[in-house]
Amino acid sequence: xxxxxxxxxxxxxxxxxxxxxAGPAQAEDISLLNVSYDPTxxxxxxxxxxxxxxxxxxxxDSVTIEQSHGGAGKQARSVIDGLPADVVTLALAYDISAxxxxxxxxxADWQTRLPNNSAPYSSTIVFxxxxxxxxxxxxxxxxxxxxxxxxxxxxxxxxxxxxxxxxAWSYVLKKELGDLSKLDKPEFVDExxxxxxxxxxxxxxxxxxxxxxxxxxxxxxxxxVKRGLGDVLLAWENEALLAVNKLSKGEFDIVVPSISILAxxxxxxxxxxxxxxxxGAVEAAEAYLEYLYSPVAQQLAAKHYYRPVFExxxxxxxxxxFPNVTRVTVQDVFGGWQxxxxxxxxxxxxxxxxxxxx
Amino acid sequence: MKRSFSILPGFRLASGITLFxxxxxxxxxxxxxxxxxxxxxxxxxxATLTNSRVLASFRVSILTALAAALINxxxxxxxxxxxxxxxxxxxxxxxxxxxxxxxxxTAVAGIVLAxxxxxxxxxxxxxxxxxxxxxxTPLGIVVALMFxxxxxxxxxxxxxxxxLDSQLEEAAxxxxxxxxxxxxxxxxxxxxxxxLTGFALAFARGLGExxxxxxxxxxxxxxxxIVPLLIITKLEQYDYAGATAxxxxxxxxxxxxxxxxxxxxxxxxxxxxxx
Numbered sequence: 001x002x003x004x005x006x007x008x009x010x011x012x013x014x015x016x017x018x019x020x021x022a023g024p025a026q027a028e029d030i031s032l033l034n035v036s037y038d039p040t041x042x043x044x045x046x047x048x049x050x051x052x053x054x055x056x057x058x059x060x061d062s063v064t065i066e067q068s069h070g071g072a073g074k075q076a077r078s079v080i081d082g083l084p085a086d087v088v089t090l091a092l093a094y095d096i097s098a099x100x101x102x103x104x105x106x107x108a109d110w111q112t113r114l115p116n117n118s119a120p121y122s123s124t125i126v127f128x129x130x131x132x133x134x135x136x137x138x139x140x141x142x143x144x145x146x147x148x149x150x151x152x153x154x155x156x157x158x159x160x161x162x163x164x165x166x167x168a169w170s171y172v173l174k175k176e177l178g179d180l181s182k183l184d185k186p187e188f189v190d191e192x193x194x195x196x197x198x199x200x201x202x203x204x205x206x207x208x209x210x211x212x213x214x215x216x217x218x219x220x221x222x223x224x225v226k227r228g229l230g231d232v233l234l235a236w237e238n239e240a241l242l243a244v245n246k247l248s249k250g251e252f253d254i255v256v257p258s259i260s261i262l263a264x265x266x267x268x269x270x271x272x273x274x275x276x277x278x279x280g281a282v283e284a285a286e287a288y289l290e291y292l293y294s295p296v297a298q299q300l301a302a303k304h305y306y307r308p309v310f311e312x313x314x315x316x317x318x319x320x321x322f323p324n325v326t327r328v329t330v331q332d333v334f335g336g337w338q339x340x341x342x343x344x345x346x347x348x349x350x351x352x353x354x355x356x357x358x
Numbered sequence: 359m360k361r362s363f364s365i366l367p368g369f370r371l372a373s374g375i376t377l378f379x380x381x382x383x384x385x386x387x388x389x390x391x392x393x394x395x396x397x398x399x400x401x402x403x404x405a406t407l408t409n410s411r412v413l414a415s416f417r418v419s420i421l422t423a424l425a426a427a428l429i430n431x432x433x434x435x436x437x438x439x440x441x442x443x444x445x446x447x448x449x450x451x452x453x454x455x456x457x458x459x460x461x462x463x464t465a466v467a468g469i470v471l472a473x474x475x476x477x478x479x480x481x482x483x484x485x486x487x488x489x490x491x492x493x494x495t496p497l498g499i500v501v502a503l504m505f506x507x508x509x510x511x512x513x514x515x516x517x518x519x520x521x522l523d524s525q526l527e528e529a530a531x532x533x534x535x536x537x538x539x540x541x542x543x544x545x546x547x548x549x550x551x552x553x554l555t556g557f558a559l560a561f562a563r564g565l566g567e568x569x570x571x572x573x574x575x576x577x578x579x580x581x582x583x584i585v586p587l588l589i590i591t592k593l594e595q596y597d598y599a600g601a602t603a604x605x606x607x608x609x610x611x612x613x614x615x616x617x618x619x620x621x622x623x624x625x626x627x628x629x630x631x632x633x
Contacts, residue, residue: 073594080596098596154577156591212494212576215587219573222469227476229494346595347409355579356410 105272434511464569494576
């Protein structure tokens with residue numbers, strides 16, 4: 001609660017201050033570009049309208065928000081190559097950090113600028129299985145059984161696939177070590193090594209059961225839902241819920257594994273771009289992201305199958321859709337996205353080794 | 359050389375436009391590609407290009423493009439032959455259909471083909487019974503590239519077929535040549551350069567095709583991963599230099615292939631006595 005109140009109060013105060021200093025504030029027409037990834041389309045469509053109405057009442061400025069959606073990596077590259085995004089709302093902190101490193105348009109500590117690692121909503125990785133769960137898939141261990149076909153995209157090209165992979169890895173570490181804090185303690189170094197070898201064996205076995213590596217998460221969903229291939233789809237919870245509730249009611253079940261990963265899609269202002277548009281635009285962009293933590297936005301996020309940071313703002317009915325699951329964080333298990341990317345997904349990393357001829 | 363200046367007016371203007379246009383659209387982007395690659399040291403460049411996954415993807419890309427172009431060479435020729443030589447109902451309609459792969463967004467083609475050739479798709483289920491998997495194997499890539507490349511062969515061969523002098527055929531007939539001999543000695547030789555051009559175009563197009571292939575390939579490393587996908591993979595790691603290195607290598611391969619085919623063409627022209 002206090003998280004949300006403070007920036008908003010500060011913001012309201014600054015608006016009042018600006019108004020009192022500059023005399024009657026001139027109402028501006030501001031347009032902002034929000035560069036996002038694929039599954040947020042429906043959420044932002046609704047949110048942008050809510051925000052524009054609220055902001056107009058609050059400050060008098062009219063804000064039009066344009067949206068761009070696509071694979072998270074591709075979207076980040078577009079911004080690096082010059083797409084004038086004023087705010088980015090992407091799937092991975094890694095992609096947003098890449099924008100900062102390559103363009104200098106946002107500070108290195110961008111992720112501390114908003115509450116909860118700048119992630120106003122979160123998700124996790126779950127299993128989508130065919131109706132009645134014919135292969136009886138209950139947890140991660142069932143995915144490596146012979147005869148089980150797993151559909152997941154290529155972690156080299158898909159942000160969602162990286163979450164899948166990291167969730168699988170985390171499951172084995174947690175199972176082997178019991179307590180993930182052992183990862184940082186030197187006295188457990190041998191135990192950690194053994195657990196990592198188990199995790200390596202596990203993901204190798206897992207990807208041996210993957211017959212197709214689509215290049216993106218939506219592609220995998222299509223392969224599983226429309227092409228009818230595979231027994232289980234590793235998916236974002238929000239995508240799985242969408243498939244179960246909207247796309248093809250009654251054809252699929254969601255299985256929640258014992259352990260999964262906390263997926264936090266972060267948001268931030270691209271200072272280098274929005275500052276060119278003037279003070280009004282900067283304020284609007286900041287308010288746009290802060291308002292994501294408001295009751296209205298949190299309720300909307302839950303409606304669109306994202307787990308809200310502040311659950312008490314969401315509808316009770318919406319919250320029922322999110323089962324309890326232990327979610328570990330990328331920070332705890334992998335020491336942050338940069339490390340995870342380097343060790344596992346870059347060329348020559350652990351994932352590549354799976355496919356090298358023995 | 360000097361005479362050709364005077365025959366047609368406007369040489370300077372025309373060649374100026376040509377040079378400007380080519381530079382703007384082709385040469386400058388290609389130079390940028392080379393320039394970006396120089397960010398890599400020689401060792402890094404060699405390491406990137408000799409990586410086993412990169413080599414495997416080059417094998418997949420070249421072999422599937424070659425296979426698809428060869429099949430199109432044969433079938434495209436047959437289709438062009440039928441369209442030009444035989445009276446047929448709805449000929450114009452068929453003729454128009456040939457160009458559709460040019461116009462269709464390649465992603466649409468890929469998705470449709472994947473749906474049809476998937477194990478439970480209309481065509482795929484038939485092949486599954488025979489024990490053949492098409493979608494999500496290298497065979498699927500060949501199918502997609504056949505679709506994309508077909509118009510190139512048909513459209514290059516068709517006009518040449520139309521322009522064939524029927525008097526030559528009649529002369530051969532009156533001199534007692536069998537239909538097969540007429541085809542082999544009279545009709546076919548002048549078509550060879552056009553066939554080679556069509557083949558080269560289809561092959562080059564197949565080598566670089568991305569949109570339709572990723573939907574049907576399955577994209578398994580070492581097995582059905584094409585070179586353009588590997589470039590995307592590099593970009594996804596923000597490894598721009600590595601991506602351009604592979605892109606450059608591809609350019610070199612395509613250039614060599616096209617050069618060889620051009621030389622073959624020149625040789626057949628000489629042999630058949632045409633200019």
